[in-house]
Amino acid sequence: MEIKKTALAGTLESSDIQILITKGTKGIEIELESDVKKQFGDQICQAISETLKGFGISQAKIKAVDKGALDCVIKARTIAAIQRATNASEELDWRAI
Amino acid sequence: MVRKAKELNLKNNEDFALWKNFLENVGINNFSEEEVNQVDLTIGIFDKQKLLATGSLAGNILKYIAVSADSIGTGSNFNLIVSELIGKLALKGIFHTFVFTKPKYVTSFQHLGFKKLAVTEFGAVLERGFPDISTYLADIKQTENPVKKTAAIVMNANPFTLGHKFLVEQASQENDLVYVFVVATNAGLFATDERLKLVKQGTQHLSNVKVVSGGSYMVSYATFPAYFLDSPNDLIEYQTTLDALVFKNWIANYLHINTRYLGSEPLSRTTSIYNKILKKVLTPEISVKIINRRQLLNGEVISASNVRKKIAQNKLNELNELVPETTLKFIRENAAILKLRIKKGMKIRGN
Numbered sequence: 001m002e003i004k005k006t007a008l009a010g011t012l013e014s015s016d017i018q019i020l021i022t023k024g025t026k027g028i029e030i031e032l033e034s035d036v037k038k039q040f041g042d043q044i045c046q047a048i049s050e051t052l053k054g055f056g057i058s059q060a061k062i063k064a065v066d067k068g069a070l071d072c073v074i075k076a077r078t079i080a081a082i083q084r085a086t087n088a089s090e091e092l093d094w095r096a097i
Numbered sequence: 098m099v100r101k102a103k104e105l106n107l108k109n110n111e112d113f114a115l116w117k118n119f120l121e122n123v124g125i126n127n128f129s130e131e132e133v134n135q136v137d138l139t140i141g142i143f144d145k146q147k148l149l150a151t152g153s154l155a156g157n158i159l160k161y162i163a164v165s166a167d168s169i170g171t172g173s174n175f176n177l178i179v180s181e182l183i184g185k186l187a188l189k190g191i192f193h194t195f196v197f198t199k200p201k202y203v204t205s206f207q208h209l210g211f212k213k214l215a216v217t218e219f220g221a222v223l224e225r226g227f228p229d230i231s232t233y234l235a236d237i238k239q240t241e242n243p244v245k246k247t248a249a250i251v252m253n254a255n256p257f258t259l260g261h262k263f264l265v266e267q268a269s270q271e272n273d274l275v276y277v278f279v280v281a282t283n284a285g286l287f288a289t290d291e292r293l294k295l296v297k298q299g300t301q302h303l304s305n306v307k308v309v310s311g312g313s314y315m316v317s318y319a320t321f322p323a324y325f326l327d328s329p330n331d332l333i334e335y336q337t338t339l340d341a342l343v344f345k346n347w348i349a350n351y352l353h354i355n356t357r358y359l360g361s362e363p364l365s366r367t368t369s370i371y372n373k374i375l376k377k378v379l380t381p382e383i384s385v386k387i388i389n390r391r392q393l394l395n396g397e398v399i400s401a402s403n404v405r406k407k408i409a410q411n412k413l414n415e416l417n418e419l420v421p422e423t424t425l426k427f428i429r430e431n432a433a434i435l436k437l438r439i440k441k442g443m444k445i446r447g448n
Contacts, residue, residue, distance in 0.1 A: 006190075006192045006227050007187075007192075008183070008184070008187040008192060011177075011180040011184070012176045012177075012179055012180035012183070012209050012210075013173065013176055013177055013180060014173060014176070018180070018183075018210070020192060020210075020226055020227060022192070022227040022228075033207070033208065033209075033210045035208070061227065063210060063225075063226065063227070065209055065210035067176070
């Protein structure tokens with residue numbers, strides 16, 4: 001799948017993560033801001049990357065601001081951002097989820 | 098505590114009084130028309146009737162962000178208000194945001210994904226989202242291998258005159274590559290795309306000159322929000338230093354610019370202060386060359402404001418001494434539209 005436009009999902013409130021996604025040309029680039037980046041940065045980026053892979057997205061730029069989100073929240077917010085960015089909000093790809 | 102975000106209508110006296118009183122309690126006292134009139138939307142976070150936090154949007158700029166210090170959860174109210182404002186912008190398809198704030202709040206914004214563009218002792222500017230300054234610079238960069246001598250000129254060119262042309266030609270002769278940045282703020286008699294087009298046409302004969310839009314990063318610095326400054330005396334210095342730092346830290350650094358050319362400005366006090374501060378901030382890393390303004394035989398200076406004056410006075414036949422052929426052609430073809438803009442109240446004075 002291809003990113004068609006910039007999209008945002010999630011908030012900046014506690015236990016949430018905000019995902020901003022846009023077109024990219026150099027694979028998956030993730031810029032993460034998190035108070036627990038040292039401890040969990042890799043894990044958060046991995047959860048985002050895997051979700052993108054599930055949708056067959058190989059080119060994207062992501063800016064993520066984490067406020068202590070659990071993996072399921074990271075996944076859910078990434079999916080929402082992908083759906084908005086690919087204009088696919090109407091027809092969910094359940095297999096990817 | 099049940100927190101709720103609600104819109105505040107600043108045109109409504111009751112809302113305005115509540116908002117103003119809240120901001121005054123946290124030390125913001127500047128409610129001048131220039132600052133408040135630009136606000137498109139204001140949000141308040143309430144616990145029942147009590148206002149806990151507020152923030153506003155002016156275009157894609159966050160303004161008047163304030164959180165009551167005596168409530169529990171100051172940090173989370175701050176995050177909520179910024180989150181709400183960013184969400185409102187996203188609904189409009191805007192994913193790129195700026196904030197101008199006191200230096201002590203820089204870290205709080207960085208925790209929400211803002212990146213520092215420049216910090217002075219009076220204030221700082223940060224941005225967030227896409228497209229950001231890295232995207233802008235990657236788009237205009239001419240070559241991966243830096244050439245020896247790269248220069249930059251920033252101009253409003255409202256419109257492009259023989260004075261501008263002389264300045265660009267001078268830089269073109271003395272350098273391998275010249276970037277001409279045309280300020281993108283749409284506030285003058287000539288619209289942004291018209292100004293950009295005329296600069297491109299007027300410099301077409303110079304193969305080492307690259308004309309680009311200043312984008313969001315070379316705006317009219319005089320419009321930087323300044324409501325949070327402690328003293329109005331700091332205003333020009335704060336605005337111009339910030340502008341000069343963005344140029345130095347980002348634009349010159351990334352594009353390997355080693356000289357900045359400026360036109361002398363004997364008539365405008367603000368511009369002469371600006372040139373002075375620019376020199377202070379940029380040197381010694383970047384040299385600043387001030388090129389003297391050319392005068393006509395009769396002593397008249399070539400200036401864009403002079404050109405606009407002549408358009409307003411219907412003296413198009415006196416323009417060929419002031420502007421190149423390309424600009425003259427545009428003015429002749431669009432004289433009616435330009436005059437209509439002047440009639441509708443477009444200012445012709447100023448820079």
